Amino acid sequence: MDRLQIWANEWQMTFNVDKCKTMHFGYGNKDMEYLLDNKVLASVNCEKDLGVWITDDLKPVYHITEACKKTNRMLGLLKRTIVHKDPYILVTLYKSLVRSHLEYCVLRGHRII
Secondary structure (H helix, E strand, O other): OHHHHHHHHHOOOOOOHHHOEEOOOOOOOOOOOOEEOOEEOEEOOEEEEOOEEEEOOOOOHHHHHHHHHHHHHHHHHHHHHOOOOOHHHHHHHHHHHHHHHHHOOOOOOOOOO
């Protein structure tokens, strides 16, 4: 971390330390504290990066759960707001608004529905 800070100073770049976090992978990994610019970095168990939830055990369960929650919220929104429930309109809205949340960054071979 010190070398990273020296490199950033040489290139006149700054890190937003409040946005920097550490995640410890593996069961035998010691939860050490890391310093950047003399500030302790926050340690997290899961983090969202580019729309994908990553956990410290690298299992996709949390990401899939969050995708299902988002999908259910979208289904509830459609149910509350669409008055004329024409099947063609509902299928079109489902394909464009709901299914896209289920398909984004979900691993092949895992069944959600």
